[in-house]
Amino acid sequence: MRDSDFESGFDPEPIAGDLLAWYDAHARDLPWRVSPAARAAGVRPDPYRVWLSEVMLQQTTVAAVRDYFHRFTMLWPDVGALAAAGDGAVMGEWAGLGYYARARNLLKCARFVTGELNGRFPDSHDALLRLPGVGPYTAAAIAAIAFDRPETVMDGNVERVMARLHDIETPLPTAKPELKARAAGHTPAERPGDYAQAVMDLGATICTPKSPACGICPLRDRCRSRAAGTAPGLPKKTPKKPKPTRRGIVYLARRGDGALLLERRPDKGLLGGMLGWPGSDWGEAPQDRPPFEADWTTLPGEVRHTFTHFHLILTVKTAPLPDAAAPTAGEVLSRDAFRPSDLPTVMRKAYDLWRGGAA
């Protein structure tokens, strides 16, 4: 019955109405969001703020994004201002948020929109998809939320909600096409932007990964996995590989006037474009190759940090930086020019270990 409904192109189940009514009453108040009431009164979201928030929210929690969004929009209120910003300033403001390719693409995109599109974001999914750092999800989200186009957003929330609503037992990522088709079948022609945000709000607050609040879900009477008792275990996922542990050494050198030896990492690869301490490669047994000859002191303790696909244990070594030193790596940054907040978290941990012991 239910499969034949879907395969025959039967009218989508009337989910959108329930979800929009729930959203009207329970929408989260988010800094980048136009409330459903304001939206109904004709207020349009600013595409720049929608784009910026969506990029920040890629694989990142709302709680983590809030402060970054405030700082970015305070410093750079529109896409032209962001396009005019310096690379180091933007990377420094992004520090700590992770996935730094997003920040590099953010700048590329801002400069493209400003330079080639007269500062206006495209309003179609296909045109948005051509922008740096904008993939299928973000293109659909901007088109739907900023321009109220009937696009179907597919993120982790929507995958989970659809898998549960239709009790889809196929594990991810195999199930993605089916989940996408299900989601598309529910997307309404009216208020598609509010609808997209409603599904994601539901996934974030009610239909959560662990212990979903099915009892207060606006879709509880239509949810097939709730009826079957399978909701908490959905969506199924293929098991992940274990993370190996790598080791590395970083070198912190300070001059008498407080200047520090730092290094701008290359744009490609891990922490690309970010500031960091000169250091070894990260592997099984890193070689001790300090940036200049000195009597290096190994700090007690170590830095432990987990990246997406490996654990890292860093040894921190320090030495005074002579006025006449000619380091083989990095560049000297004056005390005033250095902000610890410009460092990615793993590098800030090394800095904190050093400060905790020496200063």
Next chain:
DNA sequence: CAATCGTGGCG
């Protein structure tokens, strides 16, 4: 397609 790419919170 599978691998790469951060970080913080939570059970």
Next chain:
DNA sequence: TCGCCAAGATT
């Protein structure tokens, strides 16, 4: 302590 997870994109 540790694995899981978050409004994914890119190659």
